[in-house]
Amino acid sequence: MDDAELDELATDFIRSAVVDDVKSGRFDRRVRTRFPPEPNGYLHIGHAKALSIDAGIAYDFGGKFNLRFDDTNPVKEEEEYVEKIVDDVRWLGWDFGDTVLFGSDYFEQMYEWAEQLIEQGQAYVDDLSPEEIREYRGTLTESGKNSPYRDRSAPENLDLFRRMRAGEFPEASRVLRAKIDMASPNLNLRDPVMYRILHEPHHRQGDTWCIYPMYDWAHGLEDAIERVTHSLCDLGYRDHRPLYDWFLDQLGIYHPRQIEFARLFMTYTVLSKRKLLQLVEGGYVAGWDDPRMPTLAGMRRRGYTAEAINGFCAGIGVSTANSVVDVAFLEHSVRDDLNTRVPRVMSILDPVKIVIDDYPEDKVEWMEVSNHPQRPEMGTREVPFSREIYIERDDFMEDPPRKYYRLAPGREVRLMNAYLVTYKDVVRDHNGAIVEIHCTHDPDSRGGQAPDGRKVRGTLHWVSVPHALDAEVRLYDRLFMQEDPEDVAEGHTFFESLNPASLEVRTGCKVESSLQDAEPGYRCQFMRIGYFCVDPDTDRAHLIFNRTIELRDTWAKIQKKLSR
């Protein structure tokens, strides 16, 4: 890549920094990034943003991208999560080569470097209790004070540290600390803990270790071992950067550059692993992959595409300002992607029967219907039409308001790709509820075109009664009712912001017969309603669709205005 090509890649402040480093040869013109999840939960849309930056930069610069688990705390981490995370990263389409990396694989090297620091007199074994360490650390406004164990000799520290590793001491009895500055205004530099004793088996290392490295100590070393050039993380680590740099400098080893960016926040959503876990464990949702969850697994099940999510991430930009992205932008990204790629189909969520009195009783016509009116290359299919069809219950009104131009007494409407039909009368049950609407049709309007060119404003979707397939449809809505779910009164929790109507299960929906063999994951647009996909719970006897997202609904807006 020459300089002119590089300049074009400088589209945000991080890429600009990378461009500078490539130009100056700081890392031999290499670019290598990494995504370092801790395997203690599922990935969510916030991780998709981080991935889009980490992996996206490696991709744009023709560099390498590492997927590396930051698994330094055996008590919080589980194997199940690593599989799910790997799966999600692949699904999003990011290429991390053929190896999944683990920070824990570097434990031995880290240990050797710790001994080096001890020998250099820059790390010591501290016997203070956790409570004492906290007291000695001082506060935001008062400086800390030195531990009485701070000046142990290097040989003594080495001996103690080796015995820590050998398992001679109980948990919490001792730690290894870096000897930096207990008076630093940056609390992270007040002799941070490097190793703690944990008599816990590790998900990959088994019982090999009983001392485990802390994040600040481990992270830069992992980056250095992997020859990462740019270690990108969220703003929360800004204050840790001096420490990241300090360890690498004292060791005198390869030194990547850490750059921080703002995490993603989104309206009507919570994005913290802790809270997501609470939703799962409290049974507020059906699991990590519940379609209402902001997890990648949930969104995938909901019908969101990787392209939509990546497009969203690219669209929100990268900056260092804390911001809350409007969930409407995510929804826009999803509709935008689905609109161009997904076939159209007719399905009725709330059916009411129409009988076309002047249409022969046994006749069936197979109408040729485009799979995507704007994209003829997606082909056509044959859809059966007969005397009795279902339409949407709210596509008929006996006493319609202004601007309603669907079926009503005295009206003629178009049945999409079929015929123009005119209202005749209605049949009710003893409670007065409508059970059938009777119409007549214009036999010369086959295909839906008026032979005389008369204007017909309303166009309805429909499904032939004898051919219709029964389906369950799960209508999902936002999980939370408030823009900021955490904005609750004192003593209350975000659970109270939960939307009680976030899931509505409809049974007895009538879908087009072409959906007969649709496989789980199949996406389509139910015309005039929204985008849907087949849920994995589907089986031969039971078709189940998830509503991914509604179509924009201008009529709903007009109605709202009319009612005011």
Place this chain on the structure above:
RNA sequence: UGGGGCGUGGCCAAGUGGUAAGGCAACGGACUUUGAAUCCGUCAAUCGCACGUUCGAAUCGUGCCGCCCCAGCCA
């Protein structure tokens, strides 16, 4: 009240001394066999506030205000 960050339209976000990009949302209108999509148009005399420097400031200086993060043997 220590330290580190951040403040550009309802929401993101460009802009780095030469007179406020773009997207989302919203609102009009055109088109329409999806009230979808598409298309066209409207939407910041002003960049947290106040002084100052300059021919000229969102961009530089000073002061103030507001918001976020840090006191795990979590990451």
